[in-house]
Amino acid sequence: MVAADIDPFAVMNVVGLLAFAVAGALKAADAGLDVFGVSVLGIVTALGGGTTRDILVDKLPASLAAMWDMSVAVVGVGLAIVLIRSMGGRVRDHPAFLTSDAIGLSAFAATGALVGVDAGVTPFGIVILATITAVGGGSIADILIGRVPVVLRDDFYATPAVVGGLAFLVARGLGAPTGIPSGLCAALVFTVRMLALKYEWRLPQV
Amino acid sequence: MVAADIDPFAVMNVVGLLAFAVAGALKAADAGLDVFGVSVLGIVTALGGGTTRDILVDKLPASLAAMWDMSVAVVGVGLAIVLIRSMGGRVRDHPAFLTSDAIGLSAFAATGALVGVDAGVTPFGIVILATITAVGGGSIADILIGRVPVVLRDDFYATPAVVGGLAFLVARGLGAPTGIPSGLCAALVFTVRMLALKYEWRLPQV
Amino acid sequence: MVAADIDPFAVMNVVGLLAFAVAGALKAADAGLDVFGVSVLGIVTALGGGTTRDILVDKLPASLAAMWDMSVAVVGVGLAIVLIRSMGGRVRDHPAFLTSDAIGLSAFAATGALVGVDAGVTPFGIVILATITAVGGGSIADILIGRVPVVLRDDFYATPAVVGGLAFLVARGLGAPTGIPSGLCAALVFTVRMLALKYEWRLPQV
Numbered sequence: 001m002v003a004a005d006i007d008p009f010a011v012m013n014v015v016g017l018l019a020f021a022v023a024g025a026l027k028a029a030d031a032g033l034d035v036f037g038v039s040v041l042g043i044v045t046a047l048g049g050g051t052t053r054d055i056l057v058d059k060l061p062a063s064l065a066a067m068w069d070m071s072v073a074v075v076g077v078g079l080a081i082v083l084i085r086s087m088g089g090r091v092r093d094h095p096a097f098l099t100s101d102a103i104g105l106s107a108f109a110a111t112g113a114l115v116g117v118d119a120g121v122t123p124f125g126i127v128i129l130a131t132i133t134a135v136g137g138g139s140i141a142d143i144l145i146g147r148v149p150v151v152l153r154d155d156f157y158a159t160p161a162v163v164g165g166l167a168f169l170v171a172r173g174l175g176a177p178t179g180i181p182s183g184l185c186a187a188l189v190f191t192v193r194m195l196a197l198k199y200e201w202r203l204p205q206v
Numbered sequence: 207m208v209a210a211d212i213d214p215f216a217v218m219n220v221v222g223l224l225a226f227a228v229a230g231a232l233k234a235a236d237a238g239l240d241v242f243g244v245s246v247l248g249i250v251t252a253l254g255g256g257t258t259r260d261i262l263v264d265k266l267p268a269s270l271a272a273m274w275d276m277s278v279a280v281v282g283v284g285l286a287i288v289l290i291r292s293m294g295g296r297v298r299d300h301p302a303f304l305t306s307d308a309i310g311l312s313a314f315a316a317t318g319a320l321v322g323v324d325a326g327v328t329p330f331g332i333v334i335l336a337t338i339t340a341v342g343g344g345s346i347a348d349i350l351i352g353r354v355p356v357v358l359r360d361d362f363y364a365t366p367a368v369v370g371g372l373a374f375l376v377a378r379g380l381g382a383p384t385g386i387p388s389g390l391c392a393a394l395v396f397t398v399r400m401l402a403l404k405y406e407w408r409l410p411q412v
Numbered sequence: 413m414v415a416a417d418i419d420p421f422a423v424m425n426v427v428g429l430l431a432f433a434v435a436g437a438l439k440a441a442d443a444g445l446d447v448f449g450v451s452v453l454g455i456v457t458a459l460g461g462g463t464t465r466d467i468l469v470d471k472l473p474a475s476l477a478a479m480w481d482m483s484v485a486v487v488g489v490g491l492a493i494v495l496i497r498s499m500g501g502r503v504r505d506h507p508a509f510l511t512s513d514a515i516g517l518s519a520f521a522a523t524g525a526l527v528g529v530d531a532g533v534t535p536f537g538i539v540i541l542a543t544i545t546a547v548g549g550g551s552i553a554d555i556l557i558g559r560v561p562v563v564l565r566d567d568f569y570a571t572p573a574v575v576g577g578l579a580f581l582v583a584r585g586l587g588a589p590t591g592i593p594s595g596l597c598a599a600l601v602f603t604v605r606m607l608a609l610k611y612e613w614r615l616p617q618v
Contacts, residue, residue, distance in 0.1 A: 270537035
């Protein structure tokens, strides 16, 4: 589906920004923030993971270097505000929140892996960068509203990103053409995350 | 007032460091911390925004590269300790706290815009950098003492910085001489912030 | 004890990573997290200070650039899980926690000072970098589990690191051979921290 002449990073980045802006705004609404807080938290959730990723590899963050990222985040917040008005009831367990959050997690894990390759980090580093990029925005948002980040509360929030990062490495090691490793990574993160939510997976107690 | 041969960044930086060190130390006293906690929080509030700004644009933070920043922050904490002893009552709504915080917000928004220009970020990026630099130190301080950051609780904490960042862009676009865009930015942030406090402005509910 | 041909940074780094992984994992167990949360918090505590240090001086963080750091952190978490099973009772005041935390504090203060020298920061900057590297991982971990960081609650958590950073500067200024300044720094941080715990030192109230 991803043609060879489409930049996989650009696709994953836009999808992730949009999905996390929606998820962050919904989370803020769930926490009882007003429209201003909803907007700030949506933008922070959308831009947080990628900005952390770029700081780690010593790049000027895309959120500052391009108009694109901020614009997409603002559109996502707008979408979320429309959604919030039509939702009613608790947002936290609503499929719209859980799905957009899972999409953001998946797409951003892929951008983290791609940036890690460009920056020449180790294989371990690629998995770490995929994971931090995926969970970073949501964790910053959780800390801002005074919650223990979901990454600590839910075994299968960071775990899908780790699995996706490993799949990226394997596909790349096998010489898969451009776009395949990141597409596989995102698809796997999304699948594992949604299955974990549906079947309430927990890691084994030791 | 700002002569062409005075470095606008240096002026804004010293004013902001001093004001935020006072505001941060007062906030810590309000939260019941002892003199040590008051000192740490004053220094973190003073250095936090600028350090975040410098990390974002890939510069060695001024807090590490120069003796100046840390020294000014320590002086600000000293001032605050004298103030705290003479204040009594709740610090949070005291004019000394609200004014020093507004001064810090104003001066640091200007430094963020100036650093953004030097780093070659987009116009959007300049507004974002002005805003993050302005609200960064106070937000880190709030998180450290376990409060939801004021940037999420008060509609007109980040908003004045956004307005100031936009004014900076306009003045610069019109070719205003050195010092004018940053001076205008700071004056506008301060005015909007103080008016918002006085008249308890809120953004319209959507 | 430290021979001239051993890299002082490498020694201090491994000791600090291992000790902080143990301390972070024990802290997570004390906070009631499951094995997954224990692992994440152990790794974050181990890698947090050094990653912050490297970001501040514009280096690709060792946690991404080398397999070593992450591997040592994982070993430390494994050790902690064995410890937790044999401990019972409250972890927070257990000597195993307090000692491993003090060792991490000491070793990471030394790495911060060494990196500061390489990055050409000011003497003030070296003390700040030693302190931030020492307290960074534990503070991030505290914020993640919703606690006010120990650096704000305990006068003698950051203070030993400041003392160690100053000792590093003096030893270096006196021309001590490689390894001595960082060894002295770590020994002093550890001694001051353990004495402060034993005798419940507080800074004088002003």
